[in-house]
Amino acid sequence: MVSFAELTQMNLSPEILAELQKYATPTGVADYAALAIIAGVSAGYLSRGTLWDKPDPHYHLYFERPQLKNGGQAGLNSNKETRNIAKKLEDTGKNIVVFWGSQSGTAEGFANRLAREISIRWGQECMSADLSDYDPVTISEIPNSKLAIFIVSTYGEGDPADNTAEFWSWITKTGDVSLANLQYTAFGLGNSNYKFYNKVVDVIVEGLEKFGAKALMPLGKANDAEGATEEDFMAWKDSLFTVFKDKLGFTEVEAQYVPSLKVEEDESLEPIDLHHGEPNSQVDASKGAAQSSPIRSLSIVNSRELFTSSDRNCLHMDVDLSNQPELTYKTGDHLAIWPTNPDSEVERLLELLGLASRRDVPVFIRPVDAATKITLPTPTSAIALLRYYLEICAPVNRDNVRDLAQFAPTPEAKTYLTHLGQDKDFYAEFINRTHLTLDRLLQLACPGHTWTKIPLSYLVETLPHIRPRYYSISSSSVVSPRKPSITAIVSTTPLPENPSELVHGITSNYLLAISQQAHSQPHPHGVSYHLNGPSDALAGGKVFAHIRRSKFKLPITAKTPLIMVGAGTGLAPFRAFLSERCQVQKIGKEVGQMILFFGCRNPEEDFIYRDELQEMQETLGDKLRLVAAFSRYEDTPRQYVQDRVSEFGEEVVKLIDEGASFYICGRAGMAREVEKAVSGTMQKTKGWTEDEVNNWSKAVKKKNKWQEDVWG
CATH class of the missing domain: 3.40.50.360 (Flavodoxin domain)
Structure with a gap:
């Protein structure tokens, strides 16, 4: 409220002041009552927190998480390192x-x-x-x-x-x-x-x-x-x-396990306090924040088999981003799948370690040494560690074989493990006969015994932690912005000296189990997983996944010619590239000339996306040439993509001269052979020296005109 004295300081005319004075001065009981109410409310507001509505000193307990006390993960990180x-x-x-x-x-x-x-x-x-x-x-x-x-x-x-x-x-x-x-x-x-x-x-x-x-x-x-x-x-x-x-004069001492962290049971914790197997997105946040999206549970809305072979599997899967608006992808990006260990390996290891009856008991992971960084979620449980956080299906290295001897339940087992861990040739011969996972090693070394002397802390320290597996996205973000797809070949490898024993790739067989469940069928090799995930977070055919940005991208201009070389599932990103080019042409824009080299065993079993490629060929017409290479087809000579690149060398060089972008996706060995084929053709066609070819190669890669998305 403005007083009459304050109004007189506003340089207003006498007439306006006289009129305003009528309204600025209380004239009756109602005005005085209103003023009293306003004054009371103001005084009450100003006294909040001193005379009334005092803060409850225990209010924070409503929001306190007990797992952060006494060494919980956040407690460990509370002091800035x-x-x-x-x-x-x-x-x-x-x-x-x-x-x-x-x-x-x-x-x-x-x-x-x-x-x-x-x-x-x-x-x-x-x-x-x-x-x-x-x-x-x-x-x-x-x-x-x-x-x-x-x-x-x-x-x-x-x-x-x-x-x-x-x-x-x-x-x-x-x-x-x-x-x-x-x-x-x-x-x-x-x-x-x-x-x-x-x-x-x-x-x-x-x-x-x-x-x-x-x-x-x-x-x-x-x-x-x-x-x-x-x-x-x-x-x-x-x-x-x-x-x-x-050189340094260090003295070697007798090697005995000294833990750098403690894994201790704490039955006072409730299930709500625990990490039950959800991926730990905080550990790598600082490293890959710019390249990767948050980890989310995503629905697989469509899965189908791409091979016609009865003994091999290759999956196409569409993943739904509709309920995750913050997740987006661009053509050429990768989808990371977080896998789960198979039930048989988990259960067998729980029994061997004597932990089966205490699988769900809460455990804290704490550092013994201030320099030790805890990279697993804590508190958690033994079942979560073995099912979701530790690579229990990885081969046991010789160092760990030797170290395990100190925990052996019998002298004979100790002698066996010591010999296996120290003798390089014996170890190499042994792993050619069996896939040496931890549970298999413990069974072989001492059949019928439990290994209760192995501390859980030893496993947390020595076993690799589960990492996501990356798949090239095989859909275009222009055509299918909310449903990226992946193409995954299922890895099932017979051992060289024991073909009847199969080694199952963890992530690809996990995806196969999800696909089979969606079609109400069992896994073809009887491998089972806890598909509902921790706390049923993955029920209904979901996976934990995130998107990683990639540099494997189409040129900005659709007129730029493309040369694409892929073998097997290396076709995945090129399916996306061609799908996008088809869409661009459908809306009336010009697209550049394209040639796709694709290799597989034979056209009747593993020529993936064959019908789709033929439809794209019809849509793009003479803008696209498809060139296939078959390595195991009837009685014809074996051909690989690098052979076909050499065969079409003149056309490849012509497109390169016209400014084409060159892409390779597949195994690194194949990519190396393709580059040799192109270099040889450039030398022959242009009469270049080896130095000139090398300089050209460096230049096109520096300009991102030659890109590779390769592995192994």
Whole structure:
């Protein structure tokens, strides 16, 4: 309310002031009553929280989650961790750090194993460290009394893992840093089927050397193309330990398991407090936030078999995003599926560990050491760990075979495991006869006994954690924006020396079980899964999944010619590309010339999407040429896509000269052979030297005119 005195200060005319005064001055009982009410309400409002409506000091208890007390996951992360690795080493009393850069989890697993073994066998204070958790520049502050070990993977076209990107950018772009105090050694994981084999570790070592870091031993490398990654790592590790003994003067001690974390039962917790198997989206959030969507439970609304073969399966699945408006995809992206371990493996392992009757008892996972990072959801339960969080179907490596001997229930089992873990040739021969999962190993080593001495903490520390499997999306976001599809071949591999024993790929057989259930049929090999998921979150044919952005994209201009080469399920993204080009042409826009090279065994069994491709051919007319290669068809000579690329070399070169974008999807070995075929044709057609071809290859890749989406 404005007083008359305040009105007189507004430079109003006398006439207006006189009129306003009539309304500004109370004239009756009603006006005074209104003023009293307004004054009372104002006073009451101003006294809120002091005279009335005082806050309840226990109000927060309504929202407090008991699992965050006494070591719960959020409680562990409540204090912000330092991003200075030198300070972290100093604060935790560590003198060795094993950095890891990992895309699929292998390098991470190696780093954790190495850090654990250094601590146990050599009595050294050691920690493993995610490269993305620390500011790269702080590596320069590590004193020469400490040691840094780098274990990093290379994937794709010489790309670093997501969690290596920040360090990679720093080591390749910084120019004003000294690493003269840094002692280091490094090990790289790669695949010689890729052109840029182990490029990441090579570049990192080059950068470290340039800034003055001192290598304790030669660089080590693993080659997955030869299936030797595990043995390559162990050979390098043995060389490292020789350096520990001979150069650093470390003393080896008797190796006994010393846990870096505790897994303790707590029956006071209720089921609502637990993580029952939902994927832990927080662990990798900082690394892949820009590349990946949130993890959600998504419905599979349509699944069908693409093969006509009775002994092989290939699935087409449509996934529904309708109830997840924040999830979107673009043509060429990937869909990540989070798998579940099969029931038989889970139940057998629970029995062998003596945990069957306590499978649902709540457990907390807590670090023993401040440097240990908990990467699994906690609190949880034994059944959730074995079903959803740990790779219990992965082969047991020799290190773990040897370590398991200390928990053996009989002297005979201890002797057997020690021999198997120490004898490289015996181990290699053994795994050719059986798929050496943990439960099978325990059964073979000591039939009829339970292994109650194995701590659950040991399994959490040593078994790989379940990771998502990535599938190229085989639909166009223009044609089917809310229902991306994937194309998944089901992996069922007979053992070389025992063909009757089948090794079932975890994720593809999980998807097959979902598909079979939708058609009211059992899995063809009797493999079963807990398809309803944790807390029935996946009931009705759902999967936990997320979308990962990809660089494997169509050109912006639809007029750009395309050359596409795919074998098997490598056809998936090209189905999406062609579907989108068909749609563009239907709305009256011009599309460029296209040629698709596709390879499979024979046209009668595994020529996937054949009818659809023929329809697209009719729609696009002479804008599309389909060229097939069959490797096992009747009595005809074997042909592979690279052979057909060479056969149509002149047309390929012509499209390249017209500005075509070149795409390859499939196995890395195939991609390498296709590139050789194109390079050979370019040399022959243009009369180029090998150097000229190499320069051309580098140029087109730099311009994203040559793209690959390859694996293995």
